[in-house]
Amino acid sequence: MTKKVKAVNFDIIEGPVVDDAIATRIAFYLRGGISKKDFLEDLKFKHSKSHQLAFCTEKSLLMLNESWDNIDLIEFTIDESILQSLVDDFELTEEKAIDLYFQSETYQKIIDPKTNFFKKNWKDLYSILCNELNLNHSKI
Numbered sequence: 001m002t003k004k005v006k007a008v009n010f011d012i013i014e015g016p017v018v019d020d021a022i023a024t025r026i027a028f029y030l031r032g033g034i035s036k037k038d039f040l041e042d043l044k045f046k047h048s049k050s051h052q053l054a055f056c057t058e059k060s061l062l063m064l065n066e067s068w069d070n071i072d073l074i075e076f077t078i079d080e081s082i083l084q085s086l087v088d089d090f091e092l093t094e095e096k097a098i099d100l101y102f103q104s105e106t107y108q109k110i111i112d113p114k115t116n117f118f119k120k121n122w123k124d125l126y127s128i129l130c131n132e133l134n135l136n137h138s139k140i
Contacts, residue, residue: 011060
């Protein structure tokens with residue numbers, strides 16, 4: 001029986017990269033090697049240092065242009081530094097740090113080339129983020 005896939009109503013979807021080992025777990029489950037409960041538990045987000053983007057509409061693809069090429073590497077460095085600091089300074093899980101950061105207004109300003117936030121020192125951006133989130137950043 002063929003199932004219909006529900007279309008998403010998002011231009012871009014961002015999230016962690018799936019662990020390559022999941023293909024092995026799928027095969028193991030399909031052969032009856034593990035229970036459905038254990039398999040579903042294995043699918044839950046555990047840890048990922050990489051993110052992926054899915055451009056789901058033509059509109060989102062049209063947003064891409066050459067100016068982003070230089071910004072991407074800078075943003076990646078900023079993201080990694082800020083996320084690690086959130087984990088270290090506030091003893092957050094990586095998942096919580098990722099949620100806080102990527103849902104923040106500060107992050108939206110960093111990825112908007114018009115604001116030039118990506119040109120700021122990551123420590124300054126971290127301080128702005130901590131202020132936005134009302135975190136005590138005395139450890140900075």
